[in-house]
Amino acid sequence: MTRAILQDKDTSTRTPDLYMAMELSSKKWKLGFNNGQEERIREMTVAAADLVGLLAVIERMKRKYGLPPEAKVVSCYEAGRDGFYLHRFLELKGVGNSVVSSSSIEVKRQARRAKTDRIDLRGLMSLLRRYHRGERKVWSVVHVLTEEEEDFREPMREREELIAEKTRYANRIGSCLVKNGILAGHPDRLTVDDIEKKRRYDGTGLPPNIKAKMVRLLERLKRLEAQIKQIEVWQKKMVKAGDTEGARKVKRLMEVKTVGLQFSSTLVGEVFNGRSYNNRRQVGSFVGVTGTPYTSGDSNRELGISKAGNRRARKVLVELAWLWLRWQPQSKLSQWYQERFAHGGKRMRRIGIVALARKLLIALWKYLEFGEMIEGAELRKVS
8 A cells, every 4th residue: 555645624513423433444444433532442344445333333432432423423444455445434424533543553662562353452442542632643644546537557566566477487487497407587578489499508308397487477578568568558548548637747847858657657646636735845755865853862863765665766766767868858957966976986976866866856846846957858749
């Protein structure tokens, strides 16, 4: 599950009548209820994905606490495999829900601490009550995208998964060659005829079972390549049609030389689509390319970038930064890097490229949201 920007704004000032914390699993959902007046937490269990049963339990708990049917209910659950459908359902039924980033939940720092669903549920309930009493920093609330915005990034993510799978199959083919004394070269470029022609150290061909295995792996590899091409064709069609806000933003970013279809699709899908930022610090923080200071007593040092943000966007940004130096040498960003980091060692250049990636991200955000041109950068026409 992707991380998201903090959502600290609560549109309602009315004190909730019923608190509900949810601990979700694949077989059952454990629910905790409290009216905000007593310490006791009433626990209930429903089958996973039983939305009708969930509503019935909520109404039952209202009656137990002596609340009217129109009583305000607030709930929370940790972001995970279940995604956002439960959040959308609860909001539709009038329940104010928060999807919480699990990494932001405070835990005890003991060497060994007990962990059960009941303990987690009670912890969530305590934080939920504090959050709605005004302690906005007790956790990070995930920004929930619309269904259209969430669907827009699926082709890009699927392509990433297929490329990783393709790499695994290519490595397995290469392994079959290497353990028989044959240099692997580019396994993904092999054909069935190439496998037949391969000769081992003694001039003999590959063993029959090894050849059969390699042929099967090669078939899977070619199938994956075809699926990757299908996704890329579909992405081009979406951008050309421009039927969604995400597609229009991708096309806008592609006008900047060096930012191609995949780079822009990832940045829009993971960073710019459906999210708003108040300043450049929020942009950098969301992707995890901001610094992590460590100051305690006389100790004062920098721990490097936080890496707490969106890893997909961060990976793409660093790759884009290297390409930016090559294809946009006259831009102010490239000249800044050359003056400050180009004459240093390998470590200094790697540090510099992350700094350039952060500056580039902010420049692209300003270009996309406010039309602010990137100084010295070349543009191109996108059909």
